[in-house]
Amino acid sequence: MDGRPHLIVLRGNSASGKTTIAAALQRALGRGTANIGQDHFRRVVLREHDTPGADNIGLIAHTIRYCTGRSYNVIAEGIFVADHYRDMLREVIAEHPGPTHVFYLDVPLEETVRRHMARPLGTELPVDKLREWYVPSDTLGVPGEVVLDGAADLATTVQSIRDVIGPVPTRPAAAGARFR
Template sequence: MDHAPHLIVLRGNSASGKSTVASELQGNLGAGTANIGQDHFRRVVLREHDIANGDNIGLLANTICYCAGIGYNVIIEGILVSSHYREMLCRVIAEHPGPSHVFYLEVSFDEALRRHQGRPLGLEVSPEEFRRWYVPSDLLGVPNEVVLDATADVRVTVDAIMSALGNPVFTARDARRFL
């Protein structure tokens, strides 16, 4: 790539559509775009609960910086509750060599719960537990943070993000090496 990589922070409550939007966004941005999912690192790689000062916070920061440092555009997506992740995200954003974009997918508790109950995790996590996870309007409070309506169609949301990015077209150094 002939430009500094973009950093896209995509946050929101559980069942707000972050993972779906991130996957679509990665497809739109093309080869050389890393999609870093908080849940994968926390739940699968480390098998860790989401706690203050959790080990996944540093792992996410290092992964974001590594991927950006080798020229990838980076999407970091997850609940990334501000009380646990704000300091790390603000540091990564401040140190990022290219454009940084922060999006928050806003969804009501009732809509998030409805979506949650239709997922496999809905069988494991009760509505009462889910309510404890939900943090309304959990913004980072960083400049230019954009709040998006999570009830909008995925395509509408991805188009809004692409527009905010300036509808970039990326050309990977060696497109043959990417899936």
């Protein structure tokens, strides 16, 4: 096993299952895995709209670099619309010294609408907006990018990702650290 931290990029349209998969994958990989969610940085930390050149793009890139530089495995998850995030993602992927894995959840529009209506945000965000934002087959086109069809259940999808990435190193705990 390569002892360098892994970078895992998980992308897809709204309501494709990215956040749920990333959380389950983080739990499966254990401590020492950072989960960097685009929505948290964009919507919560900065309260930004998703626009080209927005500040969250640089903040996410910096956070990925920081975490991998501190030997964390990183899951970067989000819609990461290729038109807005392609350059940043390609840059962090190219400079990452450890194993890198890129996944795109290719979930059909009607399935994302169904999933959207079942979540709390479904009452706040109109379906018309979700349809407007939907970008079919929005892959990055980077070598090794894996397209997942989104039809599998959570456990199967997480296992499929783990099969592709293989074993990941654990990050040593800081001296005197206590986890709760």
